Amino acid sequence: MRTKRVTFRHRWLPYLLVAPQIVITAVFFLWPASQAIYQSVLREDAFGLKTEFVGLANFERLFSDSAYLESFWTTIVFSALVAGLSMGIALVLAVMADRVIKSALVYRTVLIWPYAVAPAIAGVLWWFLFNPTIGIGAYAMGQLGYDWNHFQDGNDAMALIVIAAAWRQVSYNFLFFLAGLQAIPRSLIEAAAIDNAGPFKRFWSIQLPLLSPTVFFLLVVNVVYAFFETFGIVHATTGGGPGNETVILVYKVWRDAFEGLNLGSSAAQSVILMVIVIALTAIQFRYIERRVEY
Amino acid sequence: MADITLNHIRKVYPGGVEAIPGLSVDIEDGELCVLVGPSGCGKSTLLRMVAGLEEVTGGEISIGGRKVNDLEPADRDIAMVFQNYALYPHMSVYENMAYGLKNQGTPKAEIRERVNEAAGILGLADFLERKPRQLSGGQRQRVAMGRAIVRKPQVFLFDEPLSNLDAKLRMKTRVEIRDLQQRLKTTAIYVTHDQSEAMTLADKLVVMNAGRIEQVGPPIALYERPATKFVAEFIGSPPMNFIPGHAGADGVTIGEGVKLDDRPHQHGEVSVGIRPEHLVRDTAGPLSVDVRVVERLGASGNVYGWVEQTGSELVASLTDATLPQPGETMRMSVDPAMLHLFDRETGDRLD
Numbered sequence: 272m273r274t275k276r277v278t279f280r281h282r283w284l285p286y287l288l289v290a291p292q293i294v295i296t297a298v299f300f301l302w303p304a305s306q307a308i309y310q311s312v313l314r315e316d317a318f319g320l321k322t323e324f325v326g327l328a329n330f331e332r333l334f335s336d337s338a339y340l341e342s343f344w345t346t347i348v349f350s351a352l353v354a355g356l357s358m359g360i361a362l363v364l365a366v367m368a369d370r371v372i373k374s375a376l377v378y379r380t381v382l383i384w385p386y387a388v389a390p391a392i393a394g395v396l397w398w399f400l401f402n403p404t405i406g407i408g409a410y411a412m413g414q415l416g417y418d419w420n421h422f423q424d425g426n427d428a429m430a431l432i433v434i435a436a437a438w439r440q441v442s443y444n445f446l447f448f449l450a451g452l453q454a455i456p457r458s459l460i461e462a463a464a465i466d467n468a469g470p471f472k473r474f475w476s477i478q479l480p481l482l483s484p485t486v487f488f489l490l491v492v493n494v495v496y497a498f499f500e501t502f503g504i505v506h507a508t509t510g511g512g513p514g515n516e517t518v519i520l521v522y523k524v525w526r527d528a529f530e531g532l533n534l535g536s537s538a539a540q541s542v543i544l545m546v547i548v549i550a551l552t553a554i555q556f557r558y559i560e561r562r563v564e565y
Numbered sequence: 566m567a568d569i570t571l572n573h574i575r576k577v578y579p580g581g582v583e584a585i586p587g588l589s590v591d592i593e594d595g596e597l598c599v600l601v602g603p604s605g606c607g608k609s610t611l612l613r614m615v616a617g618l619e620e621v622t623g624g625e626i627s628i629g630g631r632k633v634n635d636l637e638p639a640d641r642d643i644a645m646v647f648q649n650y651a652l653y654p655h656m657s658v659y660e661n662m663a664y665g666l667k668n669q670g671t672p673k674a675e676i677r678e679r680v681n682e683a684a685g686i687l688g689l690a691d692f693l694e695r696k697p698r699q700l701s702g703g704q705r706q707r708v709a710m711g712r713a714i715v716r717k718p719q720v721f722l723f724d725e726p727l728s729n730l731d732a733k734l735r736m737k738t739r740v741e742i743r744d745l746q747q748r749l750k751t752t753a754i755y756v757t758h759d760q761s762e763a764m765t766l767a768d769k770l771v772v773m774n775a776g777r778i779e780q781v782g783p784p785i786a787l788y789e790r791p792a793t794k795f796v797a798e799f800i801g802s803p804p805m806n807f808i809p810g811h812a813g814a815d816g817v818t819i820g821e822g823v824k825l826d827d828r829p830h831q832h833g834e835v836s837v838g839i840r841p842e843h844l845v846r847d848t849a850g851p852l853s854v855d856v857r858v859v860e861r862l863g864a865s866g867n868v869y870g871w872v873e874q875t876g877s878e879l880v881a882s883l884t885d886a887t888l889p890q891p892g893e894t895m896r897m898s899v900d901p902a903m904l905h906l907f908d909r910e911t912g913d914r915l916d
């Protein structure tokens with residue numbers, strides 16, 4: 272079969288049409304990225320008077336720096352907790368909404384709101400809720416016999432940024448899970464009900480396996496989110512503390528550059544993060560095509 | 566093995582749609598009961614209530630003498646074949662068939678034995694490791710059948726199981742279903758809107774219209790003595806012709822004194838039903854037909870035209886040798902014993 276194609280008579284018109292996109296990409300991604308790569312192989316003295324080329328020394332130093340490796344570990348724990356918590360809650364909500372689809376519109380509208388809140392504002396919100404002296408959340412925990420203080424307790428601090436970060440992401444995950452559940456034909460669930468499978472069995476053996484492409488997609492999205500978009504949350508709530516317990520990689524990039532004034536190291540860290548996000552995106556593209564056919 | 570009794574079953578959907586206003590029917594043990602009717606008449610609704618997938622608003626359903634209204638689908642000892650087959654896409658053919666048995670806690674060895682037996686009967690032995698998407702439509706249909714028979718249920722429920730197959734395969738599978746059901750002697754309810762499927766499969770045929778039963782009986786009885794005009798039109802292909810007429814003391818006449826039957830009646834204004842296959846060409850016949858279209862099917866053919874005397878549309882099925890040319894006017898007659906008389910207002914049969 273031959274398809275009709277639109278052909279441009281002018282050679283430059285197509286380039287003109289994609290030009291704005293290319294300019295935006297260049298200004299906001301390619302240029303800073305190349306700057307980061309350039310910076311990552313240089314070392315500046317503390318007064319910014321002298322720069323010298325040091326090759327991969329910045330990277331070598333990073334991987335032998337225990338503070339950096341610790342931050343790596345903190346980030347892995349943090350993103351695993353954020354992805355697990357936000358996806359778990361979203362899945363439970365989606366399964367419940369799938370059963371009462373008539374009121375799902377209300378559900379959906381209310382649940383999408385948190386997603387519209389900027390990370391920094393989400394951070395401030397939760398900072399207030401769990402402030403040890405004035406927060407209602409901290410007060411409630413106190414009533415339950417738990418002495419909440421994320422300024423002193425590293426686990427409390429981690430819990431706080433995990434909750435603040437996951438809360439924003441629940442709505443996004445919920446929408447995808449609900450759409451995934453609704454794409455499963457009703458008759459499959461009914462057939463399983465006739466085949467002696469109770470609600471839990473149906474969920475584990477029919478719905479969840481059929482949802483696996485969605486789970487995989489969201490896993491990557493949530494890890495990317497936890498790695499790269501949570502700077503505002505950390506900055507507004509714990510500021511990396513207590514000690515360095517909640518210094519995740521993006522936060523460390525910023526702190527080393529603007530507080531530590533170590534531009535070379537910070538740039539090297541940015542390059543590493545960039546490699547990670549490119550790898551995750553590649554995985555995403557490689558496997559996202561695997562769809563279920565009913 | 567079980568009989569099924571539906572006693573004043575009623576269904577009102579949330580939102581107030583009364584799909585079934587109150588319906589009773591008895592299905593005997595080992596019988597294949599076909600529900601047939603136009604789209605939206607409530608066939609699927611009825612079947613799904615028997616399956617337990619739809620709540621019953623009123624009345625009582627019992628299977629094998631046991632009231633099942635409040636039982637879960639799994640506890641009713643039924644199996645269902647869905648129109649889209651509803652195979653589990655992530656499981657192999659074997660796993661699809663074994664799923665129900667596994668959930669019942671059947672021992673592994675027995676599951677293997679029963680799945681293999683069913684696969685043998687249905688000719689699926691070579692496909693057991695495949696996923697549903699690697700099968701043709703006909704093979705998927707067999708897997709759906711296999712999933713139903715491995716569990717050896719008391720009742721089979723079929724909701725238009727053949728409507729996704731092409732015409733030839735549909736005919737072949739129809740015979741296989743009939744054969745299988747008779748061999749297993751399992752009571753079955755079969756929903757279709759295809760009248761030839763209904764005629765060939767049914768022990769008991771139920772014609773439904775707007776949630777009500779129009780007529781119940783063996784298919785031949787419904788063909789020979791349809792109780793209403795609706796049934797007469799629905800059963801038989803091409804459908805029955807209706808010509809307005811008069812059935813009085815001087816016999817059955819149409820138009821200006823065209824006599825079809827001499828025997829006296831006292832019905833007055835009627836609708837005279839004539840099956841296309843009961844019309845024959847006859848130079849001395851009372852009907853004069855303007856032929857418009859002729860469909861030749863091989864051994865026979867269908868003639869579409871108008872009755873000259875009344876202006877009514879008419880279809881006749883004739884043997885190939887007696888087919889006219891389009892544009893011709895031909896005379897036809899019908900055996901008076903084959904006439905059906907219906908009330909013009911209510912559509913009820915008059916004799």
Ligand SMILES: Nc1ncnc2c1ncn2[C@@H]1O[C@H](COP(=O)(O)OP(=O)(O)OP(=O)(O)O)[C@@H](O)[C@H]1O
Nearest residue numbers: 578579582584603604605606607608609610611758
């Ligand atoms: N979930 C539902 N909610 C409300 N009304 C429904 C629902 N399902 C079916 N109905 C209505 O009930 C009536 C019967 O529907 P049903 O599906 O039983 O028809 P059917 O005879 O199976 O038709 P078809 O041959 O097209 O499958 C229809 O008027 C339909 O609109």
Ligand SMILES: [Mg+2]
Nearest residue numbers: 608609610724
């Ligand atoms: Mg239906």
